[in-house]
Ligand code: NAD
């Protein structure tokens with residue numbers, strides 16, 4: 603019987619909302635090589651490019667809405683009587699706008715800034731390119747609160763503890779190429795959980811799952827949630 607569920611989501615769950623995925627057909631993120639916009643070295647080398655890039659991603663959030671997959675997970679979150687944790691690699695805010703509460707952003711959030719002077723992480727919905735002052739310490743040293751390649755993902759202890767207790771681990775719309783998230787399926791299997799992948803097509807991780815279902819998240823996720831809540 604399924605009681606404890608961990609759900610990992612990636613860029614694919616937001617694709618039907620109109621948020622481009624990371625490794626689209628061209629292997630670029632919104633026209634950029636990831637090493638030019640998503641590493642600490644890129645930020646040191648060209649802070650204007652990196653701030654402009656994330657300012658544009660943050661502004662673009664205002665034009666998109668949660669889709670049927672985000673809404674279905676919010677319903678599961680509201681109605682599931684057992685333990686549930688939604689772990690997202692996404693930096694958009696579509697899970698919370700759909701109503702999910704039991705949610706952790708392991709790669710940070712577009713709508714949050716990080717002060718490199720004092721470590722404060724204030725909510726932030728405007729641009730950062732004009733070097734605003736940190737609301738905590740006053741120093742104009744805010745960067746996007748995004749976990750870049752080479753940086754430590756957030757909430758790893760809580761995530762690993764939840765996976766250790768999980769009976770069901772579901773991965774939705776992620777390429778299985780970015781670690782440590784790509785390794786969660788193996789941790790879940792070792793902990794005795796059933797593992798299920800929902801993705802548009804085969805991913806690098808597909809062979810690691812007990813079962814894989816291929817199709818758009820907007821169809822597959824509501825069907826899974828209906829089944830889980832019916833059983
Ligand atoms: P990815 O872009 O590497 O992979 C996306 C996966 O989703 C692919 O396997 C693709 O086949 C699948 N997919 C595409 N459309 C789908 C759909 N409609 N339904 C189901 N699956 C679909 O994404 P990732 O594995 O999450 O790694 C991306 C990294 O880039 C993360 O660290 C994330 O922070 C960042 N990113 C975030 C966003 C966002 O917040 N929405 C967008 C782009 C990139």
Ligand code: ZN
Pocket residue numbers: 717718719720721722736737738739740741
């Ligand atoms: Zn500060």
